[in-house]
Amino acid sequence: MDPASFRRHGHALVDWIAEYLEHSEKYPVLARVKPGEIAAALPSQAPEEGESFDAIMADFERVLVPGLTHWNHPGFLAYFAITGSAPGVLAEFLSAALNQQAMLWRTSPAATELEAVTLGWLRRLIGLPDAFEGVIYDTASIASLHALAAAREASIADVRARGLAGRADVPRLRVYSSDQVNSSIDKAVMTIGLGHDSLRKIPVDAEYRMRADLLRDAIAEDRAAGVLPIAVVATVGTTSTTSVDPVPAIVDICQRERLWLHVDAAYAGVAAMLPSHAHILAGADRADSLVVNPHKWLFTPFDLSAFYCRRMDVVRAAFSLTPDYLRTSEAGHVKNLMDTGVQLGRRFRALKLWMILRSFGARAIREHLSAHIRLAQELAGWVDAHPDFERMAPVPFSVVCFRWKPAGVSLSEEALDAANEHLIDLVNQTGEVFLSHTRLRGRIALRIAIGHLETTERHVRRAWDLLLEHAPSVRSVRL
Numbered sequence: 001m002d003p004a005s006f007r008r009h010g011h012a013l014v015d016w017i018a019e020y021l022e023h024s025e026k027y028p029v030l031a032r033v034k035p036g037e038i039a040a041a042l043p044s045q046a047p048e049e050g051e052s053f054d055a056i057m058a059d060f061e062r063v064l065v066p067g068l069t070h071w072n073h074p075g076f077l078a079y080f081a082i083t084g085s086a087p088g089v090l091a092e093f094l095s096a097a098l099n100q101q102a103m104l105w106r107t108s109p110a111a112t113e114l115e116a117v118t119l120g121w122l123r124r125l126i127g128l129p130d131a132f133e134g135v136i137y138d139t140a141s142i143a144s145l146h147a148l149a150a151a152r153e154a155s156i157a158d159v160r161a162r163g164l165a166g167r168a169d170v171p172r173l174r175v176y177s178s179d180q181v182n183s184s185i186d187k188a189v190m191t192i193g194l195g196h197d198s199l200r201k202i203p204v205d206a207e208y209r210m211r212a213d214l215l216r217d218a219i220a221e222d223r224a225a226g227v228l229p230i231a232v233v234a235t236v237g238t239t240s241t242t243s244v245d246p247v248p249a250i251v252d253i254c255q256r257e258r259l260w261l262h263v264d265a266a267y268a269g270v271a272a273m274l275p276s277h278a279h280i281l282a283g284a285d286r287a288d289s290l291v292v293n294p295h296k297w298l299f300t301p302f303d304l305s306a307f308y309c310r311r312m313d314v315v316r317a318a319f320s321l322t323p324d325y326l327r328t329s330e331a332g333h334v335k336n337l338m339d340t341g342v343q344l345g346r347r348f349r350a351l352k353l354w355m356i357l358r359s360f361g362a363r364a365i366r367e368h369l370s371a372h373i374r375l376a377q378e379l380a381g382w383v384d385a386h387p388d389f390e391r392m393a394p395v396p397f398s399v400v401c402f403r404w405k406p407a408g409v410s411l412s413e414e415a416l417d418a419a420n421e422h423l424i425d426l427v428n429q430t431g432e433v434f435l436s437h438t439r440l441r442g443r444i445a446l447r448i449a450i451g452h453l454e455t456t457e458r459h460v461r462r463a464w465d466l467l468l469e470h471a472p473s474v475r476s477v478r479l
């Protein structure tokens with residue numbers, strides 16, 4: 001592509017994106033294609049001769065756009081609603097052009113140092129002490145994997161060299177979390193060779209928070225049985241209901257037992273920027289590590305996960321390894337980001353966080369977060385006031401879990417589950433909003449997550465009205 005063509009297509013693409021960001025609501029939020037439809041519309045071989053960018057864009061619109069589920073649509077209320085905000089989109093564009101690869105300080109001094117500075121800003125915004133060093137990974141899954149690998153490094157002698165298999169001196173290991181923990185923790189213990197059975201899930205209280213007393217009992221029971229506890233994962237903002245584990249009590253136990261405490265605050269951590277919610281990270285200052293995802297509720301295009309650790313030396317002990325061809329004269333005076341994890345190459349993600357924090361400013365970010373929390377409270381109020389709906393969990397942030405349960409009609413729990421699943425399908429088929437579900441104490445719950453930058457009361461009201469409108473037609477659902 002010659003420079004003149006780049007200019008022309010670049011301007012056209014920015015126009016396309018600007019139109020998209022302004023009018024994403026013209027698309028059905030949940031893609032309506034059938035499995036295999038997109039692949040079938042594309043050739044099975046790459047072209048031998050280059051094609052014009054106009055032709056490629058035409059196929060993008062014709063074939064791919066119908067297969068997009070629009071995460072950047074303000075009616076997206078499923079899972080966790082996220083935003084690719086305009087400053088973040090521009091930063092990604094620029095980052096691709098610069099193509100920085102910050103494995104070593106010298107391969108990108110700017111990316112290396114901006115990452116430290118930007119993570120320092122975010123750390124102070126959420127009130128974590130400066131003793132926490134930060135590093136950016138792609139996702140919280142990978143951040144938590146590194147946390148647990150560091151816990152393994154800290155508790156098993158010479159694990160880096162000798163591994164775990166076939167060692168008579170290493171007993172069965174244990175990691176603890178609540179039974180509401182994100183599946184990424186299950187995958188992490190599998191990946192680092194502990195085995196899935198090493199994750200012991202502690203029951204929760206009526207508000208889905210880990211029972212610290214049961215954690216203490218479980219650790220004692222395991223020790224008595226010759227099992228070696230190495231880490232606890234506490235969650236601030238669980239994936240189903242956004243409950244907050246009692247971190248102050250958990251960190252006391254971890255300090256007494258000498259266990260690594262990792263706090264998974266992937267979604268809710270940013271809410272600690274609000275004076276009203278600063279308490280959610282109480283006790284986290286004494287944790288060993290914490291993850292928070294700007295790509296969740298901080299308007300940052302996917303992906304960018306911030307990992308904070310008070311013992312980054314342990315992460316480095318687990319992962320640093322410098323082949324001869326990567327030795328540099330400045331090593332020892334600088335940070336080489338390849339030392340803080342599995343990846344060698346790493347992209348310039350800090351650029352988008354820097355541009356977003358500067359472009360919004362902390363005050364506007366706080367206002368958006370508060371607005372989302374207010375909207376969720378409003379929705380919770382409508383649910384509570386309606387005789388045919390039942391709320392299933394408290395609403396500490398911007399997620400509401402509830403179900404349709406008609407007054408004066410006796411339906412089995414199975415029938416209610418089927419009706420609620422059907423209700424979600426009917427509402428999602430409208431294309432106006434996208435809701436997802438979760439299962440709470442065995443039962444299906446509708447789950448509305450508010451987090452997109454452009455989501456307003458109109459969208460939440462519309463989702464509620466659609467539920468009310470379609471509820472009568474699920475009354476007749478029979479198993």
Ligand SMILES: *Cc1c(COP(=O)(O)O)cnc(C)c1O
Pocket residue numbers: 080138139140141142182184235237238239264265266267293305
């Ligand atoms: C979303 C979420 C994760 C996983 O996030 P990824 O960045 O997609 O890996 C982990 N933990 C919690 C609590 C989450 O909400």
